[in-house]
Amino acid sequence: MTDAAVDISRVEKRFGDLVAVRDLDLRIEPGEFFSIIGPSGCGKTTTLRMIAGFEDPTTGRISVGGRDMTGVRPYRRPVNTVFQSYALFPHLDVFENVAFGLREAKVGRAEVRTRVDEAVALVQLQGRERSRPRQLSGGQQQRVALARALVNRPEVLLLDEPLGALDLKLRTDMQTQLKDLQRSVGVTFCYVTHDQGEAFSMSDRVAVMNHGLLEQVGTPEEIYHRPASSFVADFVGTANRFAGRVEGVEADRYAVAIDGIGRRTARGPAGLESGAAVLVLVRPENLVLNGSVGDGGLDAHVVDTAFLGAERTVRLHSPKLGELTATARGSGEPPEQGSRVGLSWADDDAWLIPAADAAS
Amino acid sequence: MDRDQGGVAIERVAAPPPAAPRRRRIDTGRFARLGLLAPTLAITLVCFIVPLGLIALYSFGSVNQVDFNVYFGWTTGNYRAFTSSLYLNTLARSVILSVSTTLACAVIGFTFAYFISRQSPRAQRLLLVAVIVPFWTSFIVRTYSWVDLLQNLGPIDRFARALGMNGHIDILYTQWSIGIGILYSYLPLMILPIYVSLERIDPALFDAAEDLGATPWRQFRRVVLPMAVPGLIAGIIIVGVPALGEYVIPEILGGGKTLMAGNILADQFLQTGNYPFGSALAVSIMVVLMVLLFTLRRAQPAADPQ
Amino acid sequence: MNVRRHPFAASVSLLVLLFLWLPLIVVAVNSFNQQTIMAGWGGFTTHWYGLALHDQNVRTGLETTLYIAVASALLSLAIAVSGALWWRRASPKARAVYDGLIYARIILPEVVSATALFFLFLKIHFTLGLTAIVIGHTVWNSAYAAIIVQARMAGLDPALEEAAADLGATPWRTFRRVTFAALLPAIIAAGLLAFTFSFDDVVTSVFLQGASNTPLPVVILGMIRFRITPEINAIGLLVMLFTVTLMSMAVLIYATAGSLGRRGNMLDIYRGR
Numbered sequence: 001m002t003d004a005a006v007d008i009s010r011v012e013k014r015f016g017d018l019v020a021v022r023d024l025d026l027r028i029e030p031g032e033f034f035s036i037i038g039p040s041g042c043g044k045t046t047t048l049r050m051i052a053g054f055e056d057p058t059t060g061r062i063s064v065g066g067r068d069m070t071g072v073r074p075y076r077r078p079v080n081t082v083f084q085s086y087a088l089f090p091h092l093d094v095f096e097n098v099a100f101g102l103r104e105a106k107v108g109r110a111e112v113r114t115r116v117d118e119a120v121a122l123v124q125l126q127g128r129e130r131s132r133p134r135q136l137s138g139g140q141q142q143r144v145a146l147a148r149a150l151v152n153r154p155e156v157l158l159l160d161e162p163l164g165a166l167d168l169k170l171r172t173d174m175q176t177q178l179k180d181l182q183r184s185v186g187v188t189f190c191y192v193t194h195d196q197g198e199a200f201s202m203s204d205r206v207a208v209m210n211h212g213l214l215e216q217v218g219t220p221e222e223i224y225h226r227p228a229s230s231f232v233a234d235f236v237g238t239a240n241r242f243a244g245r246v247e248g249v250e251a252d253r254y255a256v257a258i259d260g261i262g263r264r265t266a267r268g269p270a271g272l273e274s275g276a277a278v279l280v281l282v283r284p285e286n287l288v289l290n291g292s293v294g295d296g297g298l299d300a301h302v303v304d305t306a307f308l309g310a311e312r313t314v315r316l317h318s319p320k321l322g323e324l325t326a327t328a329r330g331s332g333e334p335p336e337q338g339s340r341v342g343l344s345w346a347d348d349d350a351w352l353i354p355a356a357d358a359a360s
Numbered sequence: 361m362d363r364d365q366g367g368v369a370i371e372r373v374a375a376p377p378p379a380a381p382r383r384r385r386i387d388t389g390r391f392a393r394l395g396l397l398a399p400t401l402a403i404t405l406v407c408f409i410v411p412l413g414l415i416a417l418y419s420f421g422s423v424n425q426v427d428f429n430v431y432f433g434w435t436t437g438n439y440r441a442f443t444s445s446l447y448l449n450t451l452a453r454s455v456i457l458s459v460s461t462t463l464a465c466a467v468i469g470f471t472f473a474y475f476i477s478r479q480s481p482r483a484q485r486l487l488l489v490a491v492i493v494p495f496w497t498s499f500i501v502r503t504y505s506w507v508d509l510l511q512n513l514g515p516i517d518r519f520a521r522a523l524g525m526n527g528h529i530d531i532l533y534t535q536w537s538i539g540i541g542i543l544y545s546y547l548p549l550m551i552l553p554i555y556v557s558l559e560r561i562d563p564a565l566f567d568a569a570e571d572l573g574a575t576p577w578r579q580f581r582r583v584v585l586p587m588a589v590p591g592l593i594a595g596i597i598i599v600g601v602p603a604l605g606e607y608v609i610p611e612i613l614g615g616g617k618t619l620m621a622g623n624i625l626a627d628q629f630l631q632t633g634n635y636p637f638g639s640a641l642a643v644s645i646m647v648v649l650m651v652l653l654f655t656l657r658r659a660q661p662a663a664d665p666q
Numbered sequence: 667m668n669v670r671r672h673p674f675a676a677s678v679s680l681l682v683l684l685f686l687w688l689p690l691i692v693v694a695v696n697s698f699n700q701q702t703i704m705a706g707w708g709g710f711t712t713h714w715y716g717l718a719l720h721d722q723n724v725r726t727g728l729e730t731t732l733y734i735a736v737a738s739a740l741l742s743l744a745i746a747v748s749g750a751l752w753w754r755r756a757s758p759k760a761r762a763v764y765d766g767l768i769y770a771r772i773i774l775p776e777v778v779s780a781t782a783l784f785f786l787f788l789k790i791h792f793t794l795g796l797t798a799i800v801i802g803h804t805v806w807n808s809a810y811a812a813i814i815v816q817a818r819m820a821g822l823d824p825a826l827e828e829a830a831a832d833l834g835a836t837p838w839r840t841f842r843r844v845t846f847a848a849l850l851p852a853i854i855a856a857g858l859l860a861f862t863f864s865f866d867d868v869v870t871s872v873f874l875q876g877a878s879n880t881p882l883p884v885v886i887l888g889m890i891r892f893r894i895t896p897e898i899n900a901i902g903l904l905v906m907l908f909t910v911t912l913m914s915m916a917v918l919i920y921a922t923a924g925s926l927g928r929r930g931n932m933l934d935i936y937r938g939r
Contacts, residue, residue, distance in 0.1 A: 054828055074831040081832045087825035091847045100843075101833035152833065396752035399745040400808070404767045407805050411782030414789065472682045475675035487679075494686045496913040498866050500883050501902035504890050505689035508696065508899075515692070547686065597773065605775020608868050612890055622777040629781050630873070639785070642778050653773070 003066030005030040005156050005188035006051055011060030013046055013212075020046040022212045024060070028156070028190055033182045035191040035199035038209035038235070044192045047209070048158050051190065052081045065155045075104070080149035081158040084165075086141045088133040094120070094144050095129040101152040119151035122181065139170050146178075150185065159191045163198065175202055196236045200224075208232045225283075228269065230353055233281055240287060240324050242280045243355065246272050254352055256280055260320040261298065268352030277355035286349035287326040289314065289335060290342035298343040300324060302335045318343065412646070419639035438640035447624070454620040455604065455648070457535055461542045462600040468543075469550030469595060470588065476551075477558035488555070495548040503541055503612050510537050510613075533615030541609040546602075550595040557591025558584065593660045601649050621645055690906065697899035714900035724901060727882035734796060734871075734881055735864035738803040739811075742860040743853060745804070746811035750819045751845075771809035779805060780873040787874070794876025802870040807863055811856040814920070818852030851919050858916035862909050 006028040013021040021043040028034045036044040049055045050062055053074035062069050064079055080101070088097050098116045107115070120126055123143035133141055142162055149157055159178075163171045179202045182189045193199050199206050200220040208215040208223060208231075216228040227233035230241070244258040246268075253265045254272060258280055266280055293299040300318035309330055316324040324343070335341055419438055441447060476487045494502065509516050512528040520529050531537050561584065569579045607622035614620070619627075621641065628638025697715070701708025718724055753761060771779070783802050787794055826848065830840040846853075871881045880888070882905070889898050 052832060054831075073836075074828070075834045075836055079832075081829070083825045083829055085823055085825050087823055087829035089826060089829075089844060089847075100830070100835075104834035104839060148833070393752055393755060396748045398748075400749040400752070400764070400767075400812075403745055403801075403805055403808055404771070407783060407786075407801055408767070408771060408779065411779070411786040414786055415782045418785070468678065468682060471675050471678040475672060475679040478672055478675070487683075490683055491686060493910060494690055496862070496910045497690060497906035498883070498886075498902060498909060500866070500868055500886050500890075501693060501898070501905060502689055504886070504898060504902065505693045507890070508692055509689060544685065544689070547682070601773050602775050605777045607775075607777045608887075611887070622775065625777050625781060626869075626873070629784055635785065638781065642781055645775065645778055649774070 002030065004028060004063070005032075005065065006190065007061075007063040007066075008047070008051070009061045009063070011047075011050065011057040011062060013043070013050060013055060014058045019212055021050070021057075024214055026207060026214065026217065028188060029205075030155075030188050031186050032204040033179065033189045033191065033202055034205050034207070035193060035203040036207045036209060037193055037196055037199045038215075039194060041211070042209040043212040044194075044209050045160060048081075048160055048190065048192045051156065052079055052158050053077050078155040079158060080152050080154040080156075081160065082142075082145045082149050082162045084160045084162060086133075086145040086162075088141055088144055088148075090133055093130050093132055094125065094136075097133070097144055098148045098151050100148060105152070115151050116147075119147040122150065122185070123147045138165055139174065142166065142174065146181075150187065154187065156188045156190055159189065161193050163193075171198070178202060200236070208235060210235075226267075226269070226351055227281065227353065230279060233353065238284055238325055240282045240284065240321075241353075242282075242321055244278055244280050246274055246276045246278055246352070248274055253347065256350075256352065264350065265347040266350035266352050267348060269354075272352060272354065278352045279355055281351040281353055282345050282349060284313070284325045284327040286345050287324065288344045288346075289326055289328065290344065293340070293342040299340055300343050301340045302337055304337060305334045307334070316341070316343070415639045415642050417639075418636055419643045421636040421639070438637045439644070441637055441640070450619055450624060451621055451644075453535070454622075457539060457620065458542070458600065458603040458606070461539045461546075462596060462603055464539075465543050465546055465550045465599050466592060466596055469547055470554050470592060472547075473551045473554035473558055473591075474584070474588075476555055477561075484559075488552075491548050491551055499545065500608060500612070503545065503609055506537065506541055506544065506613055507532065510540070533613070535614075537613040538606075538610050538620070541613040542603050542606060545609065546599040549598045553594040553598065554588055554591040557588045557594075561587050590660055593656050597653060597656055600652065604649060604652075605645055693899050693902045693906070696896055697903045699896060699899075714896045715904075717895075717897045718900040718904070721897065723880070723885050724882070726879050727885035730796065730879040731865055731882040734799050734803065735861045737800045738807050738864040739857045739860040741800065741804045742807040742811040743815075743857050745808040746815045746856060747849065747853065749808075749812050750815045750849075751841075753816060754819065754824075768809045768812050771806045772813075776806070776867075776869040780870040783870075784873045794874050795878035796875075798874040798876065799871050799878075799881065802874045803864045803867060807860040810863065811860050814856040814859065815849060815852050818849055818920075822848055855916040855920035858912050858919075862912050862916075865905075865909060 004027040006026070008024050008026040011021060011024045012019065024043075024047065026047075036047060038044050046055060050057055051064070051069075053069065053072060053076075056071070064077060069077060089100065092100070095116055098119055099112050102112045102115060116129075117126075120129060123146050125140060125143055125147070128136065128140065133144065136144065142165075145162070163174050166174060175198055178189075178191075182202075191199065191203065203220060205217060205219055206223055207217045210231050215232045216223055218226075223232060224236050227236070227239075230239075233239045233241075242258045242261070244256045244264075246254055247257050247263065248255040249272075250265065252267070254268045256264055256266050256278060258264055264280070268278070272278065290297075298318060298320065300316040300321070303315040303317050305315070306313045307330060312328045312330050312334060314326045314328060314335060316326060318324055321343075326343075422438070472491070476484050479487065508514055510529070510532040511517070512530065512532070514532075516531075517529045531540070565583050566579055569583050574582060605622045605625075606620055607626055610620040610623050614623070625638055625641050625645070628634050628641065632638075695707075698710050698712065699708055700711040700713070749764065753764060756764065780802060783798075783805065784794075786792075787798055792798065822845070826844055827840050830844045831837075835843060866883060867881075868883045868887055871884050872887070875881065875884065882901075886898060886901060889895065
């Protein structure tokens, strides 16, 4: 197995009594766009800072490119960071900002020139080399920060919520640019954000953290369609949940008895045992509304609808299942408020979460 | 946190047990940080705290009348000397003069600061410069110029006589000239903190007050005044405390006749040689100041947000 | 100017401005006044300037004061900068004590601190003189310098130093290339301020001068006490012009170069207090 770009092994980080990160095991593969997401205070920024070297793990070990980084100061790590506030040096122009790391590495003048020009071109800021940071817009400053980090050809590029200060349109543009950039340059990116959509649109894999614990790591699809816990399910989207109990395993499906409804088939993670308490997860877009109630089927009445343009959100109440949310296409007739509709979903669209995790 | 700025970097290539390097790095970091604090410690402890402590100690000492040696022995004689009418009068007058001048300074300063705060930003800057530039000129020269101005036959005297006054103004070398001198020197110091407080007031507050039925005077009383209090108190501290210990102004504008606490204090050390008494005086001044500071600080509403 | 709405405040303000500037104008005018007694204008002359510039006392005084001011300014800067660097990573309690000591050194009447230092030097048999004066000045000069430097330090994005480390700079290199560069305007402004305060100082200099050469302000004080001549006006105007120029430079440097990324004006010093 090749060395991971970043290998975090049984890392815990304490600040006095506060445990910011606990029992973290994570591998970031070379060349991938990896994101860590989670709510404020979940430990994602702390983790990033530990990889960069600004914090040391209380216990555990972090390796970069196979080399143990314990005790190694930030200025000796093959890692560079793009800071949330950009942290551009105000007294230096763009050229000198980008060249900073190269100068510290005592790179020769000619090479500095070439590499800085390259980096500046990469972020499309040619012609602004003599400008001071305060003369640049937020988006431009952000790109200088990016160039400044990339010019050093780090093994891993760390990005700490770099797009937070930008407005929506700029943010979406930058997301596309970052993704293309990462693909073309091939450097491992480790990206931290609280914005799930942002992470999903750019990343190869995503890690979800909560209160210092790693909840799940996987591709965006895996995380969305096969969440490991209720927390993850809610963090990346809305979900309808029904309590139930596993009754058996059939081929690659589970048989579940859903409270109030009866036996259904669903998918789930491996290893669930008969009798285990579970939650059945059905995403709103997979909840099908029928005009009439089919035989043996479920019904609910419409509480409210909201038209969002491409979609329509429908809030429902079912006597057996409680509050539900469904998403329908924006076109077509909206269901009438108060009307009774039939509910169904495909078996493949139901996913099981162990109920023990429900408390998270 | 775990980073040391200015400390010696310890590189680790192999992976040692986690505890060892961490402990060593913290020690080096702390050591370096203390090194950074050393100059400040030297100047504050050695040259500020210790001398003051020494003075406090010797305020309980006495002077041998025969050989003029100062020796230390616990006596409160120096403090009791204050009760003698000679010193008590002077000191009391000194305090009254400082206090009244500070109050005058506060009223005038507040009016000026209020006026500035009601101007356009450009006009504000201009006015501030106009107030501060005199402050940048030599203190002693400014004070001396008042000798010229206030003396009989000087411009103010002639101006007053032209207005019909009989006799001379006879201001120079009295309490009044000292008061004017103190007012003059400290006015900018009073204006600035008050202005800073006033400038912070969101103009929308006036609109809000007006909307709720407050007349201009009521707006002033209920919006401006309360919000200016922190700046006012800061100004009173910055002016009142040094004013109590003024030396130069009474020297020049008091003509050696009217003495304040600062002059008496200097006298003890530079001429009379009665160090213990001087020390007692110094300690008393400090005590008065601390009481003043304490009461003023209590009166100050919650610290203004930075 | 918005005068009409506040007639009372406006008139008071006008009087205040006159009050503040009158003495300066008088000094300036009289420095060219041929008439020695304050009986009015006696004709234009630069006689007093000639007297002042050739007066040996004045020249020695100037040299002495310049030496003291430069020495004290440099010393104060060293103390202020090192203190500010320490302050950054200090605990809140330690910071409170540090800030309190700065405040105390500024607030305490100069007579008291000069007296105390005089007494200390006496007791430890430390010779009074120029070194003693420099030390005495530095006690409060370092406090003023510390306020300015610290205000600037507080406004620095801590991420800047992290960025430098991230890009390969050792702590020393980080200080040299990033921290010091960002602090430079404040350092220059603080240095100029300390210099000016020292240049102007009377009380501490009187107490601690011992048998050394007399600093200029004390020379002036002596002239005032014993022989009030218009020469003082000439010296006064020259000194005033000198200090105003220095202070203006300090403010300009701090406000413009210092505002890299954030608004900075002299009032920020007050706000930082």
